[in-house]
Structures are given as structure tokens and as C-alpha cells.
Amino acid sequence: xxxxxxxxADSRAAARGWSDLTIRxxxxxxxxxxxxxxxxxxxxxxxxxxxxxxxxxxxxxxxFVGLQNYRELxxxxxxWRNFSVTAKYVIVSVGGQMIxxxxxxxxxxxxxPFKGLVTTLLLLPMMMSxxxxxxxxxxxxxxxxxxxxxxxxxGTFDWLSxxxxxxxxxxxxxxxxxxxxxxxxxxxxxxAVPQHLYxxxxxxxxxxxxxxxxITLPLVAPLLLIALIFRTMEAFKTFDLAFIxxxxxxxxxxxxxxxxxxxxxxxxxxxxxxxxxMLIIVLAITNIYVKYLNRVKER
Amino acid sequence: MAAVRTRSQRILHRVAVAAVxxxxxxxxxxxxxxxxxxxxxxxxxxxxxxTVIFSPEITSFVKLFTRRVQLTKPVEPDVYEAAPxxxxxxxxxxxxxxxxxxxxxxxxxxxxFQNSLIIAITSTLLAVSMGTLTAYGFSRFRIAGEPDLxxxxxxxxxxxxxxxxxxxxxxxxxxxxxxxxxGLIILYTAFNLSFSVWLMKGFIxxxxxxxxxxxxxxxxxxxxxxxxxxxxxxxxGIAATAVFCFIVAWNEYAFALMMTNRRxxxxxxxxxxxxxxxxxxxxxxxxxxxxxxxxVAIFTFALRNHLLRGVTxxxxxx
Numbered sequence: 001x002x003x004x005x006x007x008x009a010d011s012r013a014a015a016r017g018w019s020d021l022t023i024r025x026x027x028x029x030x031x032x033x034x035x036x037x038x039x040x041x042x043x044x045x046x047x048x049x050x051x052x053x054x055x056x057x058x059x060x061x062x063x064f065v066g067l068q069n070y071r072e073l074x075x076x077x078x079x080w081r082n083f084s085v086t087a088k089y090v091i092v093s094v095g096g097q098m099i100x101x102x103x104x105x106x107x108x109x110x111x112x113p114f115k116g117l118v119t120t121l122l123l124l125p126m127m128m129s130x131x132x133x134x135x136x137x138x139x140x141x142x143x144x145x146x147x148x149x150x151x152x153x154x155g156t157f158d159w160l161s162x163x164x165x166x167x168x169x170x171x172x173x174x175x176x177x178x179x180x181x182x183x184x185x186x187x188x189x190x191x192a193v194p195q196h197l198y199x200x201x202x203x204x205x206x207x208x209x210x211x212x213x214x215i216t217l218p219l220v221a222p223l224l225l226i227a228l229i230f231r232t233m234e235a236f237k238t239f240d241l242a243f244i245x246x247x248x249x250x251x252x253x254x255x256x257x258x259x260x261x262x263x264x265x266x267x268x269x270x271x272x273x274x275x276x277x278m279l280i281i282v283l284a285i286t287n288i289y290v291k292y293l294n295r296v297k298e299r
Numbered sequence: 300m301a302a303v304r305t306r307s308q309r310i311l312h313r314v315a316v317a318a319v320x321x322x323x324x325x326x327x328x329x330x331x332x333x334x335x336x337x338x339x340x341x342x343x344x345x346x347x348x349x350t351v352i353f354s355p356e357i358t359s360f361v362k363l364f365t366r367r368v369q370l371t372k373p374v375e376p377d378v379y380e381a382a383p384x385x386x387x388x389x390x391x392x393x394x395x396x397x398x399x400x401x402x403x404x405x406x407x408x409x410x411x412f413q414n415s416l417i418i419a420i421t422s423t424l425l426a427v428s429m430g431t432l433t434a435y436g437f438s439r440f441r442i443a444g445e446p447d448l449x450x451x452x453x454x455x456x457x458x459x460x461x462x463x464x465x466x467x468x469x470x471x472x473x474x475x476x477x478x479x480x481x482g483l484i485i486l487y488t489a490f491n492l493s494f495s496v497w498l499m500k501g502f503i504x505x506x507x508x509x510x511x512x513x514x515x516x517x518x519x520x521x522x523x524x525x526x527x528x529x530x531x532x533x534x535x536g537i538a539a540t541a542v543f544c545f546i547v548a549w550n551e552y553a554f555a556l557m558m559t560n561r562r563x564x565x566x567x568x569x570x571x572x573x574x575x576x577x578x579x580x581x582x583x584x585x586x587x588x589x590x591x592x593x594x595v596a597i598f599t600f601a602l603r604n605h606l607l608r609g610v611t612x613x614x615x616x617x
Binding site: 017018020023024026027028030031032034035038039040042043045046049056104107108110112116118119120121122123124125126127128129130131132133135136137139140142144145146147150176180181184185188223226233237239240244255258259262263268271272275276278279282283285286287289290293294296297 | 312315316318319320322323326327328329330332333336345346347348349429430432433435436437440442446448450451452453454455457458459460461462463464465466467468469470472485486488489492493496520521522523525546549550551552553557566567568570571574581584585588591592595596598599600603606607610611612614615
């Protein structure tokens with residue numbers, strides 16, 4: 001035993017400490033295991049339940065029902081209504097974020113005093129808790145004492161309790177929170193446009209519109225695309241804002257339906273199936289996102 | 300940034316700067332409204348028309364931290380005179396502070412705030428330490444199927460919280476871990492781990508390999524080189540990653556809503572839950588929100604040069 005200890009202590013490998021291979025495995029495997037145990041294993045668990053009629057609120061055992069949950073979900077007009085509400089939300093809110101975010105970035109892309117401070121102030125909304133700030137937008141939207149109606153002179157216009165308006169009101173809050181995200185990426189793109197291209201365009205007496213569409217847009221497009229894909233994915237998953245701000249059926253996005261199905265109606269088996277439908281869509285968008293992220297990274 | 304040359308360009312520049320000022324004011328107005336409501340009296344918080352200019356007071360913070368009940372009869376003058384200033388403010392509002400003996404009963408807010416701190420700090424430490432090690436592994440060693448592994452890691456971050464929460468709830472319930480600090484800490488660590496790996500990999504990739512190689516030649520072991528050369532070089536990156544992870548965990552709402560209800564409840568599900576019990580006192584809620592948002596606002600300024608990197612998972616640097 002003592003001889004062996006001496007042998008290892010003298011050997012070169014021991015003098016160099018652990019081998020690179022050991023270190024690599026020690027550094028990486030815990031993280032992979034952690035993610036498998038706490039993300040992948042639960043998903044396998046819920047995949048199993050998605051083929052059953054399990055209800056977590058009763059102690060009856062789960063019965064295998066095959067694809068029935070999936071079949072019924074996809075044939076359910078109410079679920080399709082949730083999907084169409086979500087789609088409308090994604091289009092309005094992400095569209096608004098792209099326009100406002102890119103627009104503000106164009107305005108900011110010039111030298112002026114306190115530019116750094118102003119940029120950071122504009123970025124504040126996206127760093128804040130959606131649930132907590134969303135709650136306060138309810139106060140801002142209040143028909144009688146809300147500041148929004150007062151500032152816009154809208155009298156007692158109904159925002160959140162109006163079924164036709166509520167989704168747009170939530171989307172406006174979402175635009176307020178996340179247009180800064182688009183702005184941040186656009187600014188990075190705009191500041192990377194080589195100045196000599198603009199100078200060349202000026203010498204050629206190119207018009208503003210021509211310069212914008214032929215020089216600015218194509219060079220900023222990759223970053224805008226990344227912002228678009230990321231925000232689309234986030235808007236598709238949206239839960240906090242709509243859940244806090246409104247209980248209207250017209251604002252019941254798919255994540256809220258899933259929450260109610262799982263934690264209020266306790267249709268555990270069926271909610272697992274819906275979760276999987278959502279998961280597949282999210283993974284598809286993630287795949288596209290990472291592809292573009294890597295493409296921009298290589299530049 | 301084009302140098303301002305012609306007269307029309309000068310005018311355009313001025314218009315743009317004016318527009319930026321207006322837009323900034325509009326963007327900040329909701330945050331101003333939260334802050335100002337926290338310092339208003341209850342009567343003017345929901346006045347019609349809204350009150351923009353007022354003399355600030357801090358009664359709302361007294362309300363935030365204490366348990367109160369409505370006065371059933373007017374308070375005795377000598378009791379009122381003997382009360383400290385903050386208690387008088389509560390009497391003025393037609394309420395009294397609940398006490399056990401002489402000590403004031405605290406509201407649930409400090410406890411929820413403390414839960415938020417414990418859970419966010421612990422999960423941040425775990426996610427950043429594991430993430431830094433893993434990022435170093437991915438940055439410096441050859442790994443079979445590296446892009447697929449990195450994609451796998453990032454994809455766990457994209458999972459909608461509700462989707463993960465359903466099986467996690469069942470599993471936590473089976474082992475008695477619902478409404479525990481450790482339950483939320485695990486979920487937030489998993490959620491932040493992938494982010495921390497990607498962001499730290501970006502930072503470590505920027506540290507020249509030659510630094511460690513020189514150390515290895517000098518007789519350092521690989522571990523010594525990692526701890527003595529790489530970690531100090533990566534300190535800024537580690538700090539930025541930690542602040543990002545903290546903010547995400549601090550702000551998180553959906554998991555906390557589904558996994559906790561009392562003991563381990565954090566501030567985000569607690570603050571909205573105060574509404575709907577009788578007449579809502581927005582000033583106290585605003586005070587709670589103000590204290591809750593303040594750390595994030597400070598951190599945003601500390602992070603300002605790393606924000607772009609953070610929101611793109613380290614892919615885009617400035």
C-alpha cells in the first residue's frame with residue numbers, strides 16, 4: 001500500500017494533478033446530469049401521463065387511453081380558440097416591438113449628450129418583473145383614475161374589462177416591456193454598419209430612402225431576425241402579463257389554458273398532452289433561433 | 300454616427316433628439332407612476348383626475364410592513380398623543396396597527412421579500428458556479444457532439460415554465476417538496492444553468508489559451524491554472540452572469556405561483572395576491588413594488604455594458 005502511494009506520488013501524472021480528461025468530465029457531467037434529472041426526466045414522466053386519463057386531484061389510478069388526449073385536444077374548438085388568441089397576441093405584440101424598437105434605435109443612433117444614460121433608462125422596462133409591473137399597468141389602465149385615459153383624453157374608456165380591447169391592452173404593455181430588447185439588438189446592428197458605406201452613398205447623391213433600404217436594412221437584418229425569432233418564442237409562451245392583467249376569455253392564451261387545465265381543473269393527463277403540443281412548437285422555434293444565433297456569431 | 304453637415308441634416312438631428320427625449324419620458328412614465336404612488340397618500344393615489352404633483356409621504360411603507368385593522372371607534376386622544384409618528388399616520392387613515400403586547404405585528408411582506416432573497420441568491424450561486432465549470436470544459440476541451448450538447452443545454456432554458464411545472468409539481472408532491480425553498484431553488488438553478496453555461500462560455504472563449512499554457516509550462520496543474528489564471532480573468536464575466544441569473548430568479552413568477560403558496564412564496568406571486576381582499580390600497584402595494592424593483596434598477600445600471608451579451612446568451616458582444 002505504502003509502495004503504491006509512493007509510486008503514484010512520484011509518477012508524472014500525479015505531479016500534474018488530475019488529467020485533462022478527468023477535469024473535463026468533472027466540470028461538464030454534473031451540469032448535464034442536473035439538467036437531465038430536473039428537466040428531461042420530468043418531461044419523460046409527463047409524456048407517460050399524456051397517454052392516460054390521470055387526475056392528480058383524486059387517488060384513482062391512471063388508465064392508459066392511448067392517443068385519445070391528443071385526438072380530443074386537436075379536435076377541440078376551444079383549444080383552437082386559445083391558439084388563435086395566442087397567434088393574434090404574437091403578431092400584435094411582436095410586430096409592435098419590432099416597429100417601436102427599431103424606430104427608437106434609428107433615432108438613438110446619433111451622438112447626443114447623455115446618450116449612455118438615456119439608452120440604459122430605455123432598457124429598464126425589460127429587466128423588470130412582468131408580473132409585478134403588469135399589475136401596475138392595471139392601475140394605469142383603470143377607466144376612472146388611470147393615467148392613460150387622462151393623458152390621452154379618452155374619458156372613461158374601458159381597456160382591460162372590455163373583451164375586444166383587453167388583448168391589445170396587454171400587447172401594449174408587452175411592447176413597452178420588450179421593444180427595448182429589439183432596440184438593443186438594432187443599436188448593435190446599426191453601430192456596426194461601416195461609416196464609409198454612408199459616405200459613398202452621400203457622394204453618389206443617394207436618397208435617404210435608398211440609403212436606408214439598400215445599406216442600413218440589409219446590414220441590420222440578421223440581428224433584427226434574431227430579435228424577431230426570440231420575441232416570437234417568448235410571446236408564444238407568454239403567461240405572466242395576460243394572467244395578471246385580465247381574466248377575459250378573449251385573452252386566454254395557450255399557456256393560461258394549460259395552467260388552468262393542469263392546476264385548476266386537474267385534468268393532469270390531458271394537460272400533459274397539451275404541454276407536449278406546446279413543447280414541440282417551442283423546440284422547433286428554438287432550433288431555428290439557435291441556427292441564426294450561431295450564424296451571427298460566426299461573422 | 301454621421302457628422303452633422305448640411306442645414307437639413309442639422310434640423311433632422313434636432314428633431315430626432317427631441318423625439319428621443321419625449322419617448323424616454325413616455326417609457327419611464329409607468330415606472331414614475333409606481334414610484335410616485337408609493338409616496339402618495341391613499342386619497343390621492345386613486346384621485347380623479349390623477350394627481351401628478353403632490354407632497355411625498357412614507358405612510359405607505361409603514362402600511363407595507365405592518366398588520367392593520369379598521370378602527371371601530373375613534374382613537375382615545377391620550378393614546379394618539381403617546382403613539383410614535385408612524386402610528387399616528389395609521390390612526391389618521393382610520394386604522395390601527397395590530398400588536399402582540401408591545402411589539403408590532405409585521406405583515407407578510409418582509410417574509411416574502413426574504414424568501415425571494417434566499418431563493419434568488421442560492422440558485423444564482425449554484426447556477427453560476429456549475430455554469431462556469433461547464434463553460435470552461437466546453438471552451439477548452441474537445442467534446443464529442445459539442446454543438447448538440449450546447450443546443451440541448453440551451454433548449455432546457457426555452458421550455459415554457461407551465462410545461463415543466465406540471466410533472467415537477469407531481470414529483471415534488473410525491474416527496475413532500477411543494478412550497479419549500481429548496482424546491483424553487485432547484486427549479487431556478489436548472490432554469491439559469493443553461494443561460495450561465497452559454498454566457499460564461501462566451502466570456503471564457505475570450506481569455507487567450509496561451510495564459511494557461513504558460514502556467515502549465517511553469518509547473519501549474521490544470522486545476523491550479525483554472526483557479527489562479529482563468530477565474531480571475533473571468534471575474535467580470537462571472538459577476539455579470541451572476542447579476543443576470545439573480546434578476547431572472549428574482550423576477551420569476553410562473554414557477555413560484557404554481558409551486559409555492561405560503562412558506563416559500565416569493566414576492567412576485569405575493570404582491571398581486573394582495574389585491575382583491577376588500578378595498579385595494581394601491582399605495583401599500585406600490586411601496587412593496589418599489590422596494591422590489593429597486594435592486595433590479597440598480598443592477599441594470601451596473602450591467603449596462605453587458606446587457607446585449609446577456610440577452611443573446613453571449614452570442615453577440617459589443
